[in-house]
Amino acid sequence: xxxxxxxxxxxxxxxxxxxxxxxxxxxxxxxxxxxxxxxxxxxxxxxxxxxxxxxxxxxxxxxxxxxxxxxxxxxxxxxxxxxxxxxxxxxxxxxxxxxxxxxxxxxxxxxxxxxxxxxxxxxxxxxxxxxxxxxxxxxxxxxxxxxxxxxxxxxxxxxxxxxxxxxxxxxxxxxxxxxxxxxxxxxxxxxxxxxxxxxxxxxxxxxxxxxxxxxxxxxxxxxxxxxxxxxxxxxxxxxxxxxxxxxxxxxxxxxxxxxxxxxxxxxxxxxxxxxxxxxxxxxxxxxxxxxxxxxxxxxxxxxxxxxxxxxxxxxxxxxxxxxxxxxxxxxxxxxxxxxxxxxxxxxxxxxxxxxxxxxxxxxxxxxxxxxx
Amino acid sequence: xxxxxxxxxxxxxxxxxxxxxxxxxxxxxxxxxxxxxxxxxxxxxxxxxxxxxxxxxxxxxxxxxxxxxxxxxxxxxxxxxxxxxxxxxxxxxxxxxxxxxxxxxxxxxxxxxxxxxxxxxxxxxxxxxxxxxxxxxxxxxxxxxxxxxxxxxxxxxxxxxxxxxxxxxxxxxxxxxxxxxxxxxx
Amino acid sequence: xxxxxxxxxxxxxxxxxxxxxxxxxxxxxxxxxxxxxxxxxxxxxxxxxxxxxxxxxxxxxxxxxxxxxxxxxxxxxxxxxxxx
Numbered sequence: 001x002x003x004x005x006x007x008x009x010x011x012x013x014x015x016x017x018x019x020x021x022x023x024x025x026x027x028x029x030x031x032x033x034x035x036x037x038x039x040x041x042x043x044x045x046x047x048x049x050x051x052x053x054x055x056x057x058x059x060x061x062x063x064x065x066x067x068x069x070x071x072x073x074x075x076x077x078x079x080x081x082x083x084x085x086x087x088x089x090x091x092x093x094x095x096x097x098x099x100x101x102x103x104x105x106x107x108x109x110x111x112x113x114x115x116x117x118x119x120x121x122x123x124x125x126x127x128x129x130x131x132x133x134x135x136x137x138x139x140x141x142x143x144x145x146x147x148x149x150x151x152x153x154x155x156x157x158x159x160x161x162x163x164x165x166x167x168x169x170x171x172x173x174x175x176x177x178x179x180x181x182x183x184x185x186x187x188x189x190x191x192x193x194x195x196x197x198x199x200x201x202x203x204x205x206x207x208x209x210x211x212x213x214x215x216x217x218x219x220x221x222x223x224x225x226x227x228x229x230x231x232x233x234x235x236x237x238x239x240x241x242x243x244x245x246x247x248x249x250x251x252x253x254x255x256x257x258x259x260x261x262x263x264x265x266x267x268x269x270x271x272x273x274x275x276x277x278x279x280x281x282x283x284x285x286x287x288x289x290x291x292x293x294x295x296x297x298x299x300x301x302x303x304x305x306x307x308x309x310x311x312x313x314x315x316x317x318x319x320x321x322x323x324x325x326x327x328x329x330x331x332x333x334x335x336x337x338x339x340x341x342x343x344x345x346x347x348x349x350x351x352x353x354x355x356x357x358x359x360x361x362x363x364x365x366x367x368x369x370x371x372x
Numbered sequence: 373x374x375x376x377x378x379x380x381x382x383x384x385x386x387x388x389x390x391x392x393x394x395x396x397x398x399x400x401x402x403x404x405x406x407x408x409x410x411x412x413x414x415x416x417x418x419x420x421x422x423x424x425x426x427x428x429x430x431x432x433x434x435x436x437x438x439x440x441x442x443x444x445x446x447x448x449x450x451x452x453x454x455x456x457x458x459x460x461x462x463x464x465x466x467x468x469x470x471x472x473x474x475x476x477x478x479x480x481x482x483x484x485x486x487x488x489x490x491x492x493x494x495x496x497x498x499x500x501x502x503x504x505x506x507x508x509x510x511x512x513x514x515x516x517x518x519x520x521x522x523x524x525x526x527x528x529x530x531x532x533x534x535x536x537x538x539x540x541x542x543x544x545x546x547x548x549x550x551x552x553x554x555x556x557x558x
Numbered sequence: 559x560x561x562x563x564x565x566x567x568x569x570x571x572x573x574x575x576x577x578x579x580x581x582x583x584x585x586x587x588x589x590x591x592x593x594x595x596x597x598x599x600x601x602x603x604x605x606x607x608x609x610x611x612x613x614x615x616x617x618x619x620x621x622x623x624x625x626x627x628x629x630x631x632x633x634x635x636x637x638x639x640x641x642x
Binding site for chain 2: 099100101103106107112115116117118119121122133135136137138139140146150153154156157159173174177178180181182229230231232233234235236237238245246249253358359360361362
């Protein structure tokens with residue numbers, strides 16, 4: 001059995017998972033109108049990590065001056081979760097999930113190797129002294145869930161006892177202008193599954209998590225990563241399948257014949273097509289009555305970190321038996337009739353499903369179970 | 373890794389295409405653009421989406437076409453074929469191209485290719501592969517590691533066949549590809 | 559063929575990498591999207607918005623209007639004429 005041993009989230013909402021969770025259940029959002037001209041020529045809605053707060057945090061940790069912002073945040077996040085893990089053991093793996101890594105350094109034309117994802121992962125790994133080879137997964141917006149799935153496969157295959165997974169992306173002109181060119185950014189904070197949703201909101205965040213193989217000493221009260229699967233739409237490289245084909249197949253492969261899910265954390269980007277597609281896939285999977293929520297209204301879309309940030313919030317929601325309200329949702333308006341939750345609800349959550357989809361037609365589902 | 377069998381291998385580098393180590397095609401133009409154009413012609417394909425692809429996708433698409441050509445037992449239109457790919461430069465060649473378009477008007481059709489996993493989407497669309505897939509970014513090509521990972525997919529019943537390998541286009545446009553068609557070893 | 563329409567066809571072929579097409583293959587009334595005609599997709603639609611701005615200085619503020627404007631080369635050229 002593979003279980004979640006430790007975790008951390010750094011976002012505008014806080015510097016620990018618990019801080020982030022408390023802000024989320026108190027209906028706080030990191031999204032606001034930003035006018036950072038290094039990132040966009042016009043004002044834009046986003047959830048950005050405050051530079052001043054980062055500076056303060058860095059002042060408490062010397063020796064991080066020569067790292068990029070993404071690397072600094074990554075190191076600070078991992079530092080807080082690895083106390084119980086022997087990182088120098090060959091039996092401890094490290095997986096880095098990102099879409100664009102240090103792409104914000106590309107315009108500086110300094111050392112091109114700075115922007116190579118494997119170099120960035122190695123730099124972070126070397127800081128802690130990992131002796132296993134750093135692995136990078138870059139699968140667009142499903143990268144975070146892909147990291148969970150790869151880690152579980154490595155542990156199941158006996159390659160590692162523990163795997164540290166890290167998800168990180170920071171916003172830059174490169175990323176923001178790209179989504180602007182796709183006309184997919186909403187002028188207002190995003191409204192997942194809402195009838196008036198009009199696009200996504202980007203966010204910055206870094207999250208890390210330790211996945212471990214359960215031993216006799218493992219507490220009986222744990223969250224298990226039971227299964228996960230990735231499937232492709234085989235339809236279009238940017239537009240999601242209208243029928244939710246890949247996501248439907250990912251859910252089928254993850255749950256097999258099991259249908260007793262207590263809650264679902266959807267991708268819920270708030271683009272018209274994504275949310276319709278997800279509603280189709282959930283409906284087709286026979287999960288139409290299961291409470292569904294989305295977290296993009298709190299964090300924005302944090303890209304390569306999203307799968308990990310949203311999974312950690314979901315894990316805490318499972319432990320505290322809270323179905324989180326979908327911030328930004330006023331009136332549900334998706335093509336298939338599913339049960340998207342507006343306000344926080346108390347509910348016993350034992351079995352849980354997390355979904356993500358992304359460019360390249362990729363879709364991922366992972367399935368958590370609470371023990372004890 | 374006992375449960376995995378490589379049944380065919382395609383290598384593309386320096387203007388040469390080899391199938392299972394034997395010469396299949398070579399072209400004098402070593403540069404990636406003209407070379408891919410010649411290979412596309414040689415394969416006599418009619419696929420309008422091809423022209424829209426960036427170099428990484430064109431390279432991966434053509435390598436997969438050579439790999440799957442003549443293979444009649446491929447489980448298309450199913451979840452049964454996994455795709456596991458890796459490289460060093462991610463989508464850096466296109467990243468540089470996109471970065472330079474930002475100062476004018478950013479191009480959505482370039483931006484969409486600034487992700488390395490798009491090539492998996494292109495191959496999936498072409499062959500109706502709905503199956504498991506993964507893009508790794510690594511400092512060097514480690515064939516055994518990729519095959520080991522694929523073996524875990526066979527072991528868990530996630531797939532029956534797999535396309536596995538390396539697809540690299542660096543910032544300067546230097547390219548190489550090594551794709552393997554794998555099946556479960558019974 | 560009007561000069562504007564001919565230019566538009568040339569620009570579409572170049573910007574959208576329509577290598578299977580010559581200018582003479584595209585009729586003014588051919589559908590740009592859908593299964594017939596040029597069979598363009600959603601990324602092409604976004605790229606046409608870029609083309610309008612780059613080549614004609616026209617900013618399409620409301621992308622929802624794009625559907626009617628981008629029916630054919632004829633509707634595109636009518637739209638550009640109306641903005642001149």
